[in-house]
Structure formats: C-alpha cells, structure tokens
Amino acid sequence: MIGGTTKLFGLMGHPVAHARTSQAMNALFERNGLDAVMVPFDVPGGGSGALSGGAVNVMRRVGEDAFAGDMPDGEGFVAGLAAAGHSVAGRRICIVGAAGAASAIAVALVEWQPAKLTLINRSRERLMALHERLRLRFPDLEIVIGEHVGGHDLVVNATSLGLREA
Known part of the structure; x- marks a missing residue:
C-alpha cells in the first residue's frame, strides 16, 4: 500500500503508454518487499522542457537539487x-x-x-x-x-x- 514513506519513481517521456517499465519495476519492488512505486508520466516533448542534457530514462537524486541520469x-x-x-x-x-x-x-x-x-x-x-x-x-x-x-x-x-x- 502506498503511504507516507513510499519511494516514488517516475517514468517520464512521450509517448509512454507502450512502455512496460513501470509494470516490471512495480513487480520487482513487490517481490523484494520494497515500499516503492513507479508511475509513468506522459510529458509531451519527452520532458525536454523539464530536463536538459540528453535522453534519460532512469534518474536518481544526488543531493537536494540535482539528479543523475542514465539510459540503460x-x-x-x-x-x-x-x-x-x-x-x-x-x-x-x-x-x-x-x-x-x-x-x-x-x-x-x-x-x-x-x-x-x-x-x-x-x-x-x-x-x-x-x-x-x-x-x-x-x-x-x-x-x-x-x-x-x-x-x-x-x-x-x-x-x-x-x-x-x-
């Protein structure tokens, strides 16, 4: 169950309806007993207005106001x-x-x-x-x-x- 301690992961892009990443990650979180959820966010332009630096589909916070990303x-x-x-x-x-x-x-x-x-x-x-x-x-x-x-x-x-x- 999602609560106040649940870690939120987002999949941002456009389109994202075809992506199975969220389902796979949520199943992985559940199998491992992790209090986490991944939610897809369909963002026209693939998030280019929100992020800069290239194609990224996996991000993690590195400090209070910065993120590191990768595309595996x-x-x-x-x-x-x-x-x-x-x-x-x-x-x-x-x-x-x-x-x-x-x-x-x-x-x-x-x-x-x-x-x-x-x-x-x-x-x-x-x-x-x-x-x-x-x-x-x-x-x-x-x-x-x-x-x-x-x-x-x-x-x-x-x-x-x-x-x-x-």
Missing part, C-alpha cells in the same frame, strides 16, 4: 542479443532511427566492437547529430550514413514506427 536501453538490447545467441563483435550492423533509444543502442553496440556501423534515419538533422557524436567518441570504428539495410549482419529498428496505434 542499449545495454539491455545487447544483453538480449547475447541471450539469444547473437554476437556483435566483428559484425556489420545497421541502426534505423536516431533518437534516444537508437543513440543508447548504438553506443552499447559500438562498445562490443562491431566491424562497421551504418546509420539510417528520416530526419537528416538527428542523423547527422548522432553520427557526429559517435564519430567523436569512437574514432577508430567505421561509422557511415546509409540509405539501405542490405549487406548487414544485423539490422536494428530503433524507430518510433511500432509505437503508433494502428
């Missing part, structure tokens, strides 16, 4: 690939999408040393921004902008296509 989507994606028997190292990978989740997945994949990373996105501005961030952080990897998914060992759909109602 990428690590979770790579862990899922590994659990299914798929290797990243030495592979030619294509990521379609360039928003928050795509960025997190790209960084996590690159850390496992693929042979090549191709980026595709509708928005040229987001595509170029992601490409530049990755090239600066991983200068030794071949990171290219592409138009076709053919010729890759792994293609990742990190677009919002599946988030829309039919």
Whole structure:
C-alpha cells in the first residue's frame, strides 16, 4: 500500500503508454518487499522542457537539487542479443532511427566492437547529430550514413514506427 514513506519513481517521456517499465519495476519492488512505486508520466516533448542534457530514462537524486541520469536501453538490447545467441563483435550492423533509444543502442553496440556501423534515419538533422557524436567518441570504428539495410549482419529498428496505434 502506498503511504507516507513510499519511494516514488517516475517514468517520464512521450509517448509512454507502450512502455512496460513501470509494470516490471512495480513487480520487482513487490517481490523484494520494497515500499516503492513507479508511475509513468506522459510529458509531451519527452520532458525536454523539464530536463536538459540528453535522453534519460532512469534518474536518481544526488543531493537536494540535482539528479543523475542514465539510459540503460542499449545495454539491455545487447544483453538480449547475447541471450539469444547473437554476437556483435566483428559484425556489420545497421541502426534505423536516431533518437534516444537508437543513440543508447548504438553506443552499447559500438562498445562490443562491431566491424562497421551504418546509420539510417528520416530526419537528416538527428542523423547527422548522432553520427557526429559517435564519430567523436569512437574514432577508430567505421561509422557511415546509409540509405539501405542490405549487406548487414544485423539490422536494428530503433524507430518510433511500432509505437503508433494502428
């Protein structure tokens, strides 16, 4: 039961109706006997007016007026690939999408040393921004902008296509 000592965790974004994070976290809190609850907050703009510094979906308070954040989507994606028997190292990978989740997945994949990373996105501005961030952080990897998914060992759909109602 929620009371005065219950720890509140929020999942902020837009859209959030598709996210199963709250249900998974609440089940984890209950299994472990924790007095905590996670509530999704649908914030148009994904909270960009409330937060600055990039895509974040896990935050914790660090002091009275500051928060630290992370986005573990990428690590979770790579862990899922590994659990299914798929290797990243030495592979030619294509990521379609360039928003928050795509960025997190790209960084996590690159850390496992693929042979090549191709980026595709509708928005040229987001595509170029992601490409530049990755090239600066991983200068030794071949990171290219592409138009076709053919010729890759792994293609990742990190677009919002599946988030829309039919």
